[in-house]
Amino acid sequence: MRIGLLGTGPWARAAHAPALAGHPGVEFAGVWGRHPEAAAELAGGYGVRAYPDVDALLADVEAVAVALPPSAQAELAVRAARAGRHLLLDKPLALGVTEARAVAEAAERAQVASVVFFTTRFQKEPEAWIEEQAAEAGWFTARAQWLGSVFTSDSPFAASAWRREKGALWDVGPHALSVLLPVLGDVRQVLSAVHGPADTVHLVLDHATGASSTLTLSLSAPPSAAGADVELRGESGVTLLPRSSEGAVPALARAVDALTAAARTGRRHACDAAFGLRVTEILAAAQARLGEQAD
Known part of the structure; x- marks a missing residue:
């Protein structure tokens, strides 16, 4: 090709x-x-x-x-x-x-x-973990923290105009959703969306399986606090998204x-343009909830 x-x-x-x-x-x-x-x-x-x-x-x-x-x-x-x-x-x-x-x-x-x-969907260890958890039933809740330091470091992406305008919701939010959706199912409703420090946002989502998830997303975390973590809790216990061994x-x-x-x-x-559209729809719904908060 x-x-x-x-x-x-x-x-x-x-x-x-x-x-x-x-x-x-x-x-x-x-x-x-x-x-x-x-x-x-x-x-x-x-x-x-x-x-x-x-x-x-x-x-x-x-x-x-x-x-x-x-x-x-x-x-x-x-x-x-x-x-x-x-x-x-x-x-x-x-x-x-x-x-x-x-x-x-x-x-x-x-x-x-x-x-x-x-990215996470195509990294070896996280990809295998997502497939394994998607095959399990009975997930009760999930917690995802995707904390970047793009705006608090010398990142080459700090000058990105769209990141400056849209912030973490649209930049790292897709990563978190790409992990949660195949495991917990589609998002039925954005239950809550509130602002945190700088561009940080906190979301609560209701999923089709009946599980709920909470997301904390930021591009403004101190470099020493940056990182991505996903924790699932359900009938089979507690499990954490593994770190990837590759870039x-x-x-x-x-x-x-x-x-x-x-x-x-x-x-x-599974990650085709239709899935990309669904992620965009969820992000837009979260953005609308943030707008309601601002009003």
Whole structure:
């Protein structure tokens, strides 16, 4: 599969480009970016082509990997799907339900494969743990804390305009939901959403299995307090999400595997654009509850 990269920012450089270049099952075809100089620099580092416009790249590949802000991702994902290109997308799928639905519908209409890269879902130990817990019944409640220090450290993502505007709910909230939903079932209702310090939010969710979950999400935690933890409690006892032994690049390589498998077999992956849409709907509902609090 020939796959092109859309985007040249920190995430494209740190994860997407090395994962695509090092993957034995795909051909890294080239890079397009909104800043041609950055695209040329990134492409040159891997000996691939820098495309002058996105349509030129789409005409030359079978799939695209998108490492762009969510608003740009949604628009270009629709464009790529309409061109018949398979989609490796990032979270959140979009910053609004309408935009996310447009991506999911375009992928469905064009019958192209789609995978949204929720990092934890593609890391070896967490992935196995999620599958194991999803097979268990009788979960009573869950607690998830996803605490980043993006805004309190020298993180390359601190200058991200959409993260500054949307905060932790939309950045790390998708990660927490991607772990909880396959285990506890869909969210029937956002019971509570309140603000904490800085961009921190606290959510209480009601799930289809009857379980409830509480989420604490932040990009403003002190670096010494940052980290992600998920605890499940139920009839089988208490269990914790294991730490991953690997970083983003091997996980992204597994997402590429998932995309190629979905394209080859026609079977949808659990983290496809439709799942990305559902996560966006839950985030939008939580955002609405936060707005009610502000009023």
